[in-house]
Amino acid sequence: MRSGRRHRLVFAVGLLSAVLALVWALVAGDMPISLGEVFAALGGGEGMTAAIIRELRLPRAVAAFVSGGLLATAGALMQVLLRNPLADPYILGISGGAAVGALLGMTLGVAALAVDALAFGGALTAMLLVFGLAHGDGSWTQTRLLLTGVIVAAGCGAAVSLMLALAPDTRVMSMLFWMMGDASAAARPWPAALVLVVAVAAVQPFARDLNVLARGELSARALGVQVQRLRMALYVLASLLTATAVTLVGSVGFVGLIIPHLVRLVLGNDQRVLIPAAALAGGTLLTLADTAARTVIAPQQLPVGVLTALIGVPVFLFLLARHPR
Amino acid sequence: MSARHGDEAPLLEAEGLALQVGERWLCCEFSLRLVAGECLALLGPNGAGKTTLLHTLAGLRAPSVGQVRLAGKPYAAWPALEAARCRGLLVQQQPDQFGASVLETVLIGRHPHLGRWGWESAADEALARQALAEVGLQGFEAREVLTLSGGERQRVAIATLLAQAPQLFLLDEPLNHLDLHYQITTLELFRALIRAQGMQRAVVMVLHDINLAARYADHVILLDGRGGVIAGDREAVLRADLLSQAFGHPLRRVDSAGRVIFVPD
Numbered sequence: 001m002r003s004g005r006r007h008r009l010v011f012a013v014g015l016l017s018a019v020l021a022l023v024w025a026l027v028a029g030d031m032p033i034s035l036g037e038v039f040a041a042l043g044g045g046e047g048m049t050a051a052i053i054r055e056l057r058l059p060r061a062v063a064a065f066v067s068g069g070l071l072a073t074a075g076a077l078m079q080v081l082l083r084n085p086l087a088d089p090y091i092l093g094i095s096g097g098a099a100v101g102a103l104l105g106m107t108l109g110v111a112a113l114a115v116d117a118l119a120f121g122g123a124l125t126a127m128l129l130v131f132g133l134a135h136g137d138g139s140w141t142q143t144r145l146l147l148t149g150v151i152v153a154a155g156c157g158a159a160v161s162l163m164l165a166l167a168p169d170t171r172v173m174s175m176l177f178w179m180m181g182d183a184s185a186a187a188r189p190w191p192a193a194l195v196l197v198v199a200v201a202a203v204q205p206f207a208r209d210l211n212v213l214a215r216g217e218l219s220a221r222a223l224g225v226q227v228q229r230l231r232m233a234l235y236v237l238a239s240l241l242t243a244t245a246v247t248l249v250g251s252v253g254f255v256g257l258i259i260p261h262l263v264r265l266v267l268g269n270d271q272r273v274l275i276p277a278a279a280l281a282g283g284t285l286l287t288l289a290d291t292a293a294r295t296v297i298a299p300q301q302l303p304v305g306v307l308t309a310l311i312g313v314p315v316f317l318f319l320l321a322r323h324p325r
Numbered sequence: 326m327s328a329r330h331g332d333e334a335p336l337l338e339a340e341g342l343a344l345q346v347g348e349r350w351l352c353c354e355f356s357l358r359l360v361a362g363e364c365l366a367l368l369g370p371n372g373a374g375k376t377t378l379l380h381t382l383a384g385l386r387a388p389s390v391g392q393v394r395l396a397g398k399p400y401a402a403w404p405a406l407e408a409a410r411c412r413g414l415l416v417q418q419q420p421d422q423f424g425a426s427v428l429e430t431v432l433i434g435r436h437p438h439l440g441r442w443g444w445e446s447a448a449d450e451a452l453a454r455q456a457l458a459e460v461g462l463q464g465f466e467a468r469e470v471l472t473l474s475g476g477e478r479q480r481v482a483i484a485t486l487l488a489q490a491p492q493l494f495l496l497d498e499p500l501n502h503l504d505l506h507y508q509i510t511t512l513e514l515f516r517a518l519i520r521a522q523g524m525q526r527a528v529v530m531v532l533h534d535i536n537l538a539a540r541y542a543d544h545v546i547l548l549d550g551r552g553g554v555i556a557g558d559r560e561a562v563l564r565a566d567l568l569s570q571a572f573g574h575p576l577r578r579v580d581s582a583g584r585v586i587f588v589p590d
Contacts, residue, residue, distance in 0.1 A: 223436045268429070
């Protein structure tokens, strides 16, 4: 189609921005490192600079990029699943479940890896709980799913508040950082990167079905889309992506909500284009936000979730005001 | 139902069909047979189950009793995409949640004709543009659907169904939101489609206007909302006494210039 060339151009720009954002994340920091040193380090150089790049900045930049991509993809999928442009990856309580797990681990003072495991377990528990409850009587309507998810999220919120109130003062800070989203402790981003790549590739052959589903369930069924099966697959996939992201960097807000919107404004609502573009844009935004979070008032670090919200809220309000609906 | 085309294989067949919603029977057992070139209208008061019946005939809802066959095969034996190439459903208007251009919306109708990895080709786009022209929306291709009026959106939905190019058209209140001119144009369009030479097409439509049903339908199914069904040729069903009883309002038959009109008293 005619729009193909424009899509390729936008993708080229997106890819370039992503690379530039990642390079900036490697160059910027307390200790300025030149571009040449960065390439030397990535190429297997020795010394302290190379160690900082390879063991600190690279994992952190990749973690930010991957979780941004995961959240934006999950957000786009949730919006189609719930047929609601205001849905975000957290709306069905996935991040609430992860927060309960992670904070429980922190309260008990377990190791970082165990906190991750508890967060992922909590997210999966919330996912199965919402799925089971919403599916209860065999029907599976959007409203029922949404209501169940929102209620489970509220329950998790209460449990989180309880743990924060009871936790010793020394641990409250790290708990709050986890909840606002923080990429500084993400040391093992590569499995999540694989999840992102596989998920975006796996959605592609079904993306046109998502376009049809977005027009309404009944028309989708009449057009030969297996709606029930597709919805369940969407739910499980979006939940897994969210759980992976939240486990990696905590519940970073707004990426999953505004990135699909931004991409939709630029490229339209064709999921075949929207989903890979959202993954790219989400990754880029979170990488930029995370790099800013650790450099703006260095040596003090800000939780990246605060920055995405600070960027996200005005952008979102601006878009809402520009597109009255 | 048809004596004229008794030897042809029916496009749509229902045998001993009965529908139940909760504890309530919408219609008692009846049968129907629709061959290519015919138009069937479903009439009845609000809540009588016309839409439920239409969805059952579309294979989107299992009948409580009996069987529905599309082109000789029960729906269970049809792969979903293959069925979507054979029958299309115009649903009652639902609010759109996401913006899209008119052309993109109409291209959705090509979905069952494209492979898993397929993108719409120039030929699909040409079909979509032609469908838009047929409903009087040429020049609207780039318009945002959310900015259209109710009647224009209804015509976009009809164009989407035309782009789907099924043999059996199932229409749920196709005249909703349409002005008088487009009501007649739309019914004429479907009449021309099913009468086109060499095309095996038929129409089932839910209508509210008895007089348009009298003008365009070959067969009528009248649901009375209490489980009663009267099915048959137009002349046999569209009688003042039967209609008055079904709609719970006295109607009078008027013959005017070769046309039959029913006027509420």
